[in-house]
Amino acid sequence: MKKTGQATINDVARLAGVSKKTVSRVINRSPLLNDETRDRVEKVIAEIGYVPNPQARALALRRNFLIGLIHDNPNPHMVLNVQQGLLEVLRDTEFELIVHPVDRGAPTMLDDIKRFVERQRPFGVMLLPPISDNDSLAALCRDNGVRYVRMGSAQFDEPLHMVASNDREVVCSAVGHLIEAGHRRIGLVLGPHGFRSALERRRGYEDALDRADITLQRTLVAQGDYTFESGMRAAERLLDLSPRPTAVFCSNDAMAAGVLHTARQRGLDVPRDLSIVGFDDTSIASHLWPPLTTVRWPIATMARAAALKLIGEDDEDSGESLFVSTLIRRASVAAPLE
Incomplete structure (x- = not known):
């Protein structure tokens, strides 16, 4: 029996016996839930006809449900693989991906990114190398209340803000x-x-x-x-x-x-x-x-981890931050003739 009137996230949480945070995780397809909890919450959502209102949530948060991918990278293979990894996580959630290329050599790069953040009000951003090395860019994100994750070839930030390879x-x-x-x-x-x-x-x-x-x-x-x-x-x-x-x-x-x-x-x-x-x-x-x-x-794997960090509810659920690359042995190596 569906409840009359407009159902709220509080109704879902109360009837399912969980927190609002858990309901939000179910809505955003977070992998941090067990199947029993997910099924119970989804059953309540269906029974009472709860429909999330992303516009209202965005207004309350003063953020849009956008994840920004900010990069200046000469490697199109890398950018495409990062997009693939991000989209795999964002699919079937309220979040959308927006890509914002920049020119790292321009003296106005930080001003350009600041305008992007102020105009689009993203929920979070992923920063690709080499601009991810820029501590001023990370500070810009913090000052504007925007979640961020940096991709890099070494760990140079807190695990919550980092996906790094070895x-x-x-x-x-x-x-x-x-x-x-x-x-x-x-x-x-x-x-x-x-x-x-x-x-x-x-x-x-x-x-x-x-x-x-x-x-x-x-x-x-x-x-x-x-x-x-x-x-x-x-x-x-x-x-x-x-x-x-x-x-x-x-x-x-x-x-x-x-x-x-x-x-x-x-x-x-x-x-x-x-x-x-x-x-x-x-x-x-x-x-x-x-x-x-x-x-x-493991570019796509790192991107998936970054997306989970960006849309996750808890800072302590920062997830993995170091990802191991592996040597693939093929036919281009042999013993020297001399």
Whole structure:
């Protein structure tokens, strides 16, 4: 029997014997509930005809039910995977995703994001690298009462505000894989200046050399910017060396593809003459020939965790904040000829 009059969330909570917070979690499809509680609340909602009013809730909260994705990232694969992860969580909830690209090089970036926050009044925002490294941006979110989660290659904020990967550790393992195969002259193609990911991946490379008692040679380190073309340019410099490296670790797959292309242009066989390892495990990694040994970065998983942090009810339910990347071994690594 349905209740007459307009049912409220208080009615649902009272009849189901739960808190308003629990009812809200049911409405937003939170995974933090057991099936018995979810079923009981949903049964009461159906019986009394309760319909959530997002406009009224937004007015009360002084926030819209929007989750903002703010980024300035040259990697479209990463952005698309983050969107996929966020949407998987937001689907069937009251929340919608809004994407806001910015120019990190513009002196007005913070003002632009402040206008976005004031105009859209998002419930929360996810910040992608490299702008997620910016502490001033995190402070802007706090000052405006907006929830935020930062994605990064290391943990540099409280768990509630962070989803991080173990880049330094996993790159150490990836370069260690090359060392175990017998390589001693291992090149490194760096990521862009100012990217925390580039720094963490360089540190992982240096850690691996240090553990193997291999002297770091600066000539074996080439600058890149996460693009295919920069990988080609880096390979030109590294392969001009005498003796040249027998292996190269690239800080992302796009640059690894560029190194492979240049090696092929020079008549080198991969992996017989040159072993190559990338980072990301984008679709290009398995489509290259030979298929690329690379690090699988759990981007979508991190994005799903970020969404749960943003729409969760309790600060203490911050969820996981560190996500482990893994080395995917394919056919681009072999023992050196020498």
